[in-house]
Amino acid sequence: MTSWSYAAQSWTILGVLVSVALLFYLYRAYVIYRRSIVTSVPPIWKLVVSGVLIVVTAVGYATPQAPLWLHLIRITTLPAALILSYSANCWLLTNQPHHIQHDAACRLIALLVLVAVVLGILTRDNLGLITTTEEFEPTLTYYAHYGVVVATLVIPCVLLVQVVWRSLGQSHDLTYRLRRQVTLLTFIGALVSMLIVAANLVLSMIYGDTYRPMLNRVHQRIIPLLGIMPLINAMPQVLLKPVVLPLQRYHCVRERRKQALLHILHEHMIAIVPHVQLPDVPGNPVRMEIEIGDARDVIWSYLNQARPLTPAEEAAHLLRLRSEHQVLSQPGPFQPPLMAPGTIHTHNLEVARRLQRAIFK
Structure with missing residues (x-):
């Protein structure tokens, strides 16, 4: 099995697991709506939309030799998914509406996404992913493009780790704490995977492909785990009972x-x-x-x-x-x-x- 097929398999597993988690989130949103807990519905819907965008991203990254339009979709949908998840977690933490357009960090991420799109268009004939075996020309524009792409993912991951960490002490309920800890592990894992990609880019500029296969193997093994943890977090109470008891x-x-x-x-x-x-x-x-x-x-x-x-x-x-x-x-x-x-x-x-x-x- 080639390195690319390992990468495609990792993203496919992530997409499938997140899709199942989406069904659980939809069920929870329905239950909350039926109970008329109106203030809790918008954050859940943000998480649902975030999950949909992650599935779209997974499809994009599982497609080898993606054309420009698909590449632009995958580099915009994943930051958008993380921003929505950050907004939902802020809302749940403070019990106050969180407006993305009023958040300075979200505006910075949006600006970086625009820069990444422009650089992606400029380097449209050189879009090979460093996390696979796709070939690419090690040009300054290439490294600048993917450096900005990584920045659009690292920043929201850091924000998510911070906001979820602050929420750990909000309740002594074991189910709530289990969900929060799983969420924290998810975003820490996502942050680690992005830092691996960043290290891959830096080492590629200095040493070429010497460390690329090793870093890619680690990255590809982390990606499926990022789907397992949201699935656990989204599970209804009745399915979590055997774990919580x-x-x-x-x-x-x-x-x-x-x-x-x-x-x-x-x-x-x-x-x-x-x-x-x-x-x-x-x-x-x-x-x-x-x-x-x-x-x-x-x-x-x-x-x-x-x-x-x-x-x-x-x-x-x-x-x-x-x-x-x-x-x-x-x-x-x-x-x-x-x-x-x-x-x-x-x-x-x-x-x-x-x-x-x-x-x-």
Whole structure:
């Protein structure tokens, strides 16, 4: 099988998988419409149109020795698909309408697409794809054309990675997080594939075709994966259940273990500083963390040091205080050092793990 047939096969697989994903997206759009969730319909339709454009692109890149008109279609449809996907994800992230014409990055991409079209027309007799075995003349216009084409794809991929990354913490629902993580992997994969093409162009200018076959093989293996991930992301809830249920069970077990660890730390803290415990709220996870923090401030106020204790140091200090049966009823003479807010929960769990190991040693 030739390198070109591998490339055609990769794009064909991508087109088929995205076509199936489109059917799922259409079903989801229909369900959302029936439920009258009007604000969610436009982003879904943008994703549907984006998928259609990707299928058109796949057909274009799966066609060997494409004529100029088909080449111009494939270099415009893929950036358009990515822009629509970016707009839909921005809409879903902020729950506010996203207008492509008002986005500076989208306008820049549109300008680059126009430049790529002009350069494509100028080099219409030299359009061989560097990602296949098609021959081409290594002219400045050729490299400029495909360099701009790659730029029109790298920029939206970077934007998509950023916007999807920001959306990961929006919900604790495992299905939502799974869909978002799969979406993130899709766009990271797309970005990696575009960077491989960019590297291929640069190395081709310097070393000719020395690294071209190797880079093409990597690129052609990534392309089908970019179709599998949108298919997973578009699946209806009923089809995702077999995947989500084991994750939910694992998540529940993990949360129970964390609560058990916090309970161990809470017991030690309250035994040393009993007055911080409030009545009538036993076992409340949020209350436990608050009481742990209050007790820690009292305990650390007896230590003359500017930096927070490490988990190992704090666990050893708590064990020493417990072994000496010390009870602290009021703050000490020193100002307790402050901890970074985002690290407190992880710090508590690590201290609890060390206490647990010391207890069952």
